[in-house]
Amino acid sequence: MPLNLSHTAPTLIIRKSAFERAGLTRAQFDEALNLTPDEFRVEGELIAVGPLVGEDTATDLIAQLEESGLAYFDDFFELSGNWPEWLRLFAMDARTPGSAS
Structure with a gap:
C-alpha cells in the first residue's frame, strides 16, 4: 500500500x-525525534519518517543517516513537503508486487 x-x-x-x-x-x-506512530511508517520496502517539523530537523537527520553509512539518493531521500494542498503524493517501492516498475 502506498504511503x-x-x-x-x-x-x-x-x-x-x-x-x-x-x-x-x-x-x-x-528518542531523537519523539515521533508519533504516524510519523514513522513502514510499508513494504520503504520507511517514511515525517513530516519533520522544525527548521533543522530534516537537515540534522540527513547528516545522521550519512554518518551511519547511508548514501543520499541511493539509500534515502527527502521529499520537501513543498507542494500545494490540493495535490496528494504517495510513495511506493518500485519492486513491490503489483506496482509499476
Missing part, C-alpha cells in the same frame, strides 16, 4: 534494507 506524504513539512523516505544494514532502530528515531 501518503505530507505537503506541510519534509518527509524522509528510507529503503528498509539500508535502514537495517546500518543497524538503525525505530527506538533511536523515537
